[in-house]
Amino acid sequence: MEQQYVEFKGIGKRFIGVRALHDVSFRANGGEVTALLGENGAGKSTLLKILSGAYTADEGVYEINGAEKHFATTQEAIADGVSIIYQERQLVKELTVAENIFMNMLPSNRLGVIDYAAANAEAQRIIDIFRLPIRSTDRVKELSVAHQQMVEIMKAVRRESNIIAFDEPTASLSETEINTLFSVIGHLRDEGKVILYVSHRLKELFQITDKIVVMKDGALVDTLKTSDASEKELIRLMVGRDIGDIFHHLDRAASFGGPVLEVRNISNDNISDISFTLHKGEVLGISGLVGAGRSEIVRAIFGADKLQRGEILIDGKPVKIGSPADAIRAGIGLCPEDRKDEGLVLENPIRTNISIATLGLVSKMGVIDTKMERDMSLKAIAAYNIKTHSAEKQVIELSGGNQQKVILGRWIGADLKVLILDEPTKGIDVGAKSEIYNMIIGLAKSGLGVIFISSELPEVLNICDNIIVVKEGRVSGTLAREDASEEKVLTLAM
Amino acid sequence: MGANTENTIEKNSRTNIGSIIRSNTVVMLFVLAGVIVIFTAINPSFLTTQNIINILNASVIIGLLSIGQTFLIIAGHIDLSCGSIAALSGAIMAYIMRETGIAWPTAFLLAFLFAVLVGIINAVLVNVFELQPFIATLAMMSVCKGATYLLCEGKAIQIADKAFLKISAISLAYIPLPVIIMVVMFLVFGFILARTVFGRMVYMIGGNVSAARLAGIKPKRVSTILYIISAGASAVAGALYCSRMFSALPGAASGAEFDAITAVVLGGVAFIGGKGNMAGCFVGLIIIQFFSNGLVLSNMDAFWQVIAKGLLLIAALVFDFVRRKRFESRL
Numbered sequence: 001m002e003q004q005y006v007e008f009k010g011i012g013k014r015f016i017g018v019r020a021l022h023d024v025s026f027r028a029n030g031g032e033v034t035a036l037l038g039e040n041g042a043g044k045s046t047l048l049k050i051l052s053g054a055y056t057a058d059e060g061v062y063e064i065n066g067a068e069k070h071f072a073t074t075q076e077a078i079a080d081g082v083s084i085i086y087q088e089r090q091l092v093k094e095l096t097v098a099e100n101i102f103m104n105m106l107p108s109n110r111l112g113v114i115d116y117a118a119a120n121a122e123a124q125r126i127i128d129i130f131r132l133p134i135r136s137t138d139r140v141k142e143l144s145v146a147h148q149q150m151v152e153i154m155k156a157v158r159r160e161s162n163i164i165a166f167d168e169p170t171a172s173l174s175e176t177e178i179n180t181l182f183s184v185i186g187h188l189r190d191e192g193k194v195i196l197y198v199s200h201r202l203k204e205l206f207q208i209t210d211k212i213v214v215m216k217d218g219a220l221v222d223t224l225k226t227s228d229a230s231e232k233e234l235i236r237l238m239v240g241r242d243i244g245d246i247f248h249h250l251d252r253a254a255s256f257g258g259p260v261l262e263v264r265n266i267s268n269d270n271i272s273d274i275s276f277t278l279h280k281g282e283v284l285g286i287s288g289l290v291g292a293g294r295s296e297i298v299r300a301i302f303g304a305d306k307l308q309r310g311e312i313l314i315d316g317k318p319v320k321i322g323s324p325a326d327a328i329r330a331g332i333g334l335c336p337e338d339r340k341d342e343g344l345v346l347e348n349p350i351r352t353n354i355s356i357a358t359l360g361l362v363s364k365m366g367v368i369d370t371k372m373e374r375d376m377s378l379k380a381i382a383a384y385n386i387k388t389h390s391a392e393k394q395v396i397e398l399s400g401g402n403q404q405k406v407i408l409g410r411w412i413g414a415d416l417k418v419l420i421l422d423e424p425t426k427g428i429d430v431g432a433k434s435e436i437y438n439m440i441i442g443l444a445k446s447g448l449g450v451i452f453i454s455s456e457l458p459e460v461l462n463i464c465d466n467i468i469v470v471k472e473g474r475v476s477g478t479l480a481r482e483d484a485s486e487e488k489v490l491t492l493a494m
Numbered sequence: 495m496g497a498n499t500e501n502t503i504e505k506n507s508r509t510n511i512g513s514i515i516r517s518n519t520v521v522m523l524f525v526l527a528g529v530i531v532i533f534t535a536i537n538p539s540f541l542t543t544q545n546i547i548n549i550l551n552a553s554v555i556i557g558l559l560s561i562g563q564t565f566l567i568i569a570g571h572i573d574l575s576c577g578s579i580a581a582l583s584g585a586i587m588a589y590i591m592r593e594t595g596i597a598w599p600t601a602f603l604l605a606f607l608f609a610v611l612v613g614i615i616n617a618v619l620v621n622v623f624e625l626q627p628f629i630a631t632l633a634m635m636s637v638c639k640g641a642t643y644l645l646c647e648g649k650a651i652q653i654a655d656k657a658f659l660k661i662s663a664i665s666l667a668y669i670p671l672p673v674i675i676m677v678v679m680f681l682v683f684g685f686i687l688a689r690t691v692f693g694r695m696v697y698m699i700g701g702n703v704s705a706a707r708l709a710g711i712k713p714k715r716v717s718t719i720l721y722i723i724s725a726g727a728s729a730v731a732g733a734l735y736c737s738r739m740f741s742a743l744p745g746a747a748s749g750a751e752f753d754a755i756t757a758v759v760l761g762g763v764a765f766i767g768g769k770g771n772m773a774g775c776f777v778g779l780i781i782i783q784f785f786s787n788g789l790v791l792s793n794m795d796a797f798w799q800v801i802a803k804g805l806l807l808i809a810a811l812v813f814d815f816v817r818r819k820r821f822e823s824r825l
Contacts (some may be wrong), residue, residue, distance in 0.1 A: 328710040336708050345701035357709040359691045390506030463623050
């Protein structure tokens with residue numbers, strides 16, 4: 001088979017007032033995994049969208065195997081063998097794996113009656129190539145997040161795509177699931193396919209990629225072989241400055257105060273017998289595989305999910321929490337895992353997204369005081385360094401990092417004792433991450449008890465004073481920072 | 495960040511004139527002006543004080559229903575039973591007055607409480623049994639319609655209470671009392687929606703119900719109050735209708751929920767929730783009423799009016815879609 005390749009030549013793209021891409025040129029070969037690395041807004045997603053036909057380039061051309069292409073629609077790109085695996089999976093969850101793999105291409109007879117036997121058999125054949133423990137007749141909604149992503153990939157295989165791009169594929173996967181994904185990607189690479197791989201996680205790039213294309217502010221900074229690159233150098237290239245070890249500069253509290261949150265034997269359908277104590281000034285990490293019950297624990301404490309048994313104490317006094325409103329009244333704040341679905345009212349301004357949890361503070365007798373509300377939002381914008389020109393900007397227009405800061409800013413006026421952060425750094429760039437680390441440490445120093453959940457182990461190990469590891473809805477161990485290591489956490493988690 | 499930047503952010507954060515001019519309500523005011531110009535050209539008697547007052551008077555029932563719908567649709571809900579609740583509560587009121595001879599305020603209070611009860615049932619169907627608002631209130635619409643026919647035994651229930659019949663005949667400075675009631679209710683509920691904590695909660699649950707809940711808002715409590723407001727406003731509409739017609743009619747306010755929803759959507763309330771305001775709804779109401787009246791004055795067949803209203807709703811929804819797309823493409 002002749003070698004497949006994609007070549008970008010001087011690609012440029014403008015949106016109103018913004019230059020999203022400028023003169024991007026590189027070549028990605030078949031049989032190799034090419035990484036696209038850069039902070040949010042660097043232009044990686046825009047480039048993928050141009051390749052997939054969702055956007056058209058204003059300048060430059062791209063070639064597939066030497067032939068210039070101008071995809072006007074995603075269908076054209078798919079027909080020419082280009083598949084993009086997005087973060088948001090495009091699956092119909094009620095349908096089976098086979099139906100999703102085939103979608104509108106289900107084999108049928110002349111009368112249009114679907115030949116399910118053939119479809120299921122063919123889908124199973126594809127599944128078996130990757131040695132996955134799923135059946136073609138399983139419903140997608142019953143699969144784990146990772147396996148759902150595999151279905152997405154198998155869709156691309158079924159279409160016989162030769163160019164497959166992954167947009168942050170590991171964002172919601174646990175370590176073991178990531179390994180499965182990497183073996184699938186490796187298989188596709190060995191078949192000679194062109195693989196483009198977008199990720200923020202540097203460590204992964206060393207595991208799976210052959211070549212790294214670093215982008216910054218819409219332009220290409222450098223293209224280097226993975227074997228020649230170092231983590232430090234990549235950070236310098238993508239940030240444009242040497243940020244060193246961001247964790248070392250954290251100015252953490254020397255000691256804790258008394259217990260602020262005590263959780264005793266709480267249980268519901270997802271978690272059993274969870275107990276722990278959080279102190280004033282402490283950052284407590286909750287670690288574990290995705291689906292182990294990390295979010296479920298904090299949702300139960302916050303009243304977002306029903307609690308069947310157990311007791312929650314704030315400042316030594318038992319509190320009854322039946323809803324998030326009760327939790328907020330008791331002094332608990334939550335920054336939820338899914339910013340877009342659960343955190344923000346996207347098509348609303350920063351102002352209302354900040355005042356939403358503390359409307360009582362900006363109103364008199366139920367009437368909102370516009371000036372007080374505006375002042376609160378301006379205070380949060382300044383305190384959390386939210387990059388915007390106005391408090392009236394809609395949050396949908398902000399970057400992920402700034403959206404996260406809006407959610408943090410929402411608790412600025414609240415009289416909180418406990419702040420829970422569920423994956424606050426998911427999908428945000430290195431610069432914003434380091435700002436958020438500092439905010440977390442700062443809040444803890446001011447006397448708050450902070451619960452921090454993250455899928456990125458280095459973060460948990462460096463930010464948290466103590467770490468609870470959960471497995472299948474139960475606490476499998478507790479580690480103090482001095483004793484914790486990636487190996488120890490993973491051993492407890494698996 | 496320097497003080498200078500902070501001042502700029504603060505200045506930018508104040509309401510700017512540009513966004514008001516570009517807002518949907520202003521666009522709709524131009525549409526309204528267009529409607530007035532066209533129909534006045536066709537029939538000069540369109541733009542007379544008397545005709546304007548007639549139009550306003552005719553819009554009272556739909557106007558009151560559209561207040562409840564504005565709240566509900568912004569919150570991501572809808573109440574298709576509002577027209578039937580108006581008819582049923584009117585019939586209950588007339589029935590009580592005929593059977594017991596008591597004065598209208600007591601009869602109205604009872605009918606109003608009954609409507610509130612229906613509103614609570616709607617809320618229970620949606621919040622406890624988690625039915626789709628569209629389907630739950632569609633079923634309730636049928637129940638109330640049937641109950642009205644049963645109560646009326648298929649005929650009108652005459653009303654004798656002179657004081658009650660006078661309500662729709664009184665005018666203050668040439669403006670009929672029902673119009674004044676409607677305008678006052680628009681102002682009061684417009685204020686609640688735009689300026690109060692409760693109004694803000696309505697927008698937040700319509701914009702993203704999960705996020706609102708995790709920020710401490712109780713979506714079920716808010717929507718329950720909205721179904722009650724809708725049913726209560728419907729009871730007021732039903733009473734005013736009876737007062738104007740001297741009787742309760744089994745087919746009263748039939749299709750009024752359709753007109754009310756058209757007015758709301760024309761007024762720029764997004765069907766997926768989270769967006770819109772009471773002023774827009776009022777402009778939408780006036781457009782649809784001017785439009786129907788203009789068609790009558792242009793000697794258009796009554797059946798064409800029904801088609802025209804349907805087309806108007808489609809136009810409003812398409813306009814909503816186009817605006818949305820334009821917003822998304824800006825991102």
